[in-house]
Amino acid sequence: MESIWARPEQAARGPRPAHSRAAVAAAAVRLADAEGIDAVSMRRVAAELGAGTTSLYRYLSSKDDLLDLMVDAVLREQPPPEPTGDRRSDLRTLADATRAVMLRHPWLAAVQASRPNIGPGSLHWMETWLTAVDGLGLDADEMLTAVGTLQLFITGAVLGELAVRASGFDMNRWMAEQGSYGDAIVAGDRYPRVAHVMREARGPHAGDRAERTFAQGVERILDGIVTG
Amino acid sequence: MESIWARPEQAARGPRPAHSRAAVAAAAVRLADAEGIDAVSMRRVAAELGAGTTSLYRYLSSKDDLLDLMVDAVLREQPPPEPTGDRRSDLRTLADATRAVMLRHPWLAAVQASRPNIGPGSLHWMETWLTAVDGLGLDADEMLTAVGTLQLFITGAVLGELAVRASGFDMNRWMAEQGSYGDAIVAGDRYPRVAHVMREARGPHAGDRAERTFAQGVERILDGIVTG
DNA sequence: TTCCATTGCGAGCAGTGTACGCAGTGGTCT
DNA sequence: AGACCACTGCGTACACTGCTCGCAATGGAA
Known part of the structure; x- marks a missing residue:
């Protein structure tokens, strides 16, 4: 519903996250570049990141969010x-x-x-x-x-x-x-x-x-x- | 592997098929128009057609073939x-x-x-x-x-x-x-x-x-x- | 020190494409 | 006419998908 860009990444309280949105996006991009977009499943991305599958949902709320992050990651890495x-x-x-x-x-x-x-x-x-x-x-x-x-x-x-x-x-x-x-x-x-x-x-x-x-x-x- | 257009539809022997490629494609198009392309699954298309799920594979050899048939069906129905x-x-x-x-x-x-x-x-x-x-x-x-x-x-x-x-x-x-x-x-x-x-x-x-x-x-x- | 928001994550659910095997059918050949 | 067997529909099963739920552990704020 609400775009991922409107939500803050860091929480005020609780344990430090083991990863980050950027790291998740990078793992997904690595996977997509190497094996195609179809290889980008939550399980594969999590494995690439060295995390449990459903841990990803602490960083994003759906796979659509992941796609948004991927697009933004490559556009940042290769600026105009x-x-x-x-x-x-x-x-x-x-x-x-x-x-x-x-x-x-x-x-x-x-x-x-x-x-x-x-x-x-x-x-x-x-x-x-x-x-x-x-x-x-x-x-x-x-x-x-x-x-x-x-x-x-x-x-x-x-x-x-x-x-x-x-x-x-x-x-x-x-x-x-x-x-x-x-x-x-x-x-x-x-x-x-x-x-x-x-x-x-x-x-x-x-x-x-x-x-x-x-x-x-x-x-x-x-x-x-x-x-x- | 081999394109669906290169394979003949009718077999020489055996029982008469209950449906046809055109009917399968029409059912899929109906579904896609009404509920979007994501609703087009083999199970849904088969149900729409009134057939068993895996019966579809008698008419085409993969879901990609189904997509080919769908595109061709609408381009035939609406000629240039x-x-x-x-x-x-x-x-x-x-x-x-x-x-x-x-x-x-x-x-x-x-x-x-x-x-x-x-x-x-x-x-x-x-x-x-x-x-x-x-x-x-x-x-x-x-x-x-x-x-x-x-x-x-x-x-x-x-x-x-x-x-x-x-x-x-x-x-x-x-x-x-x-x-x-x-x-x-x-x-x-x-x-x-x-x-x-x-x-x-x-x-x-x-x-x-x-x-x-x-x-x-x-x-x-x-x-x-x-x-x- | 206590509290509790937040974390990682295993289990599980409903859905996917499709391989396999089986029973039944009906043209073709003897 | 009778046998053959290529072909049919399709139930079962498998490996996969995105995602929800619940629970134990963590660590900053009060």
Whole structure:
């Protein structure tokens, strides 16, 4: 119910806690980085921390709280690049940095997409984003829209990139796995344009597509935001 | 391992199946629409279908298969709008239609983002997308990049919109819940720009932001794709 | 020194995905 | 027609999940 950021960490009385929110978050992040977000269960995190399973509930009140802490932990560890004043360049740098954090912690994009986070780490990033669009002649509302557009595109792009990467997606391997189904798509005339693109996409430079889609998408959006 | 689309539905011998893949998918979609994707468990779906729990595994080989079928079911039920030939208009219409399906089935965006789907329904949509960017002078690679940019933006935007909606996000209510933490953000000088935007965003027109962010984002991306 | 809020945590509950094995069914072949 | 056996539905069971409850131990405040 009540956000974890509104509750104090330290209690006034009683025995000293053996751990801390930060330590719990760090253990969870370590686990998620190494074995994926699905490996992050309360039992596994507790084990990683060297604590009893239900002891975690002394530091947070639900697994959702744990996810909030994880997101904030990585955003604090990797703070946003300092703005230089060149707005277009700053926004591009922020976009690249965001993508980099999300690729470094492959669970981050999905977790962030599914729940708004408003911890100190997120706020610092948000402050930097807003700084980068400040002075462009936008009112508060337009600033939010501009930053929102960029962030949403980044999230979508990285999610797609990771999904493809996670499934070990390789057009040639995939075609072989699909067998007759894949052949039917490429050979049949039911989806002629899909078939055409699939044949072309088998080329060797297919691996760079995610990178280029991202860069070009950011530029297109910047075109619309930074006029001049 | 092997995609469900590559396996035949009907067996040559033996008793007639009491259900079908389509019926299983329909039951799951009904459940997800009514109670959210978390309500979609094999037991619940089987109950909805009037079958034994593990009977489902006669129709699909894992829950992932079920998710694939669900995505394809709604994309078949709601096929893409026919292209008119006006490429910019067609792309805008496709973007709106995609957003509409995702809002109608709030679980769709998340499921689609986390796993590439290549069922007949997805392929029909993809074919239509490619049709809309055909004749713009793009090669196969650039077409994929253009469509990808749009789709990723749409996914990200809807995910954000749904996350905000799901948490019943209301800036005023939220501020009250956060108590001192929220006050500290808005009153303090640690995040001045965030504080400023938060104060402005409390206005009455805040509800339209998602819609406007989406529409503007699409236009910006179209600016970059449809030159002239 | 007493008090009691707070701690760590074992036991247990309701839920999950799915492997396995069994009885029954009904097309295919002799 | 009769036998075969691939296929069906599905009950049972297992290892896992998030989380509640209750209890003994701790240590700052009174």
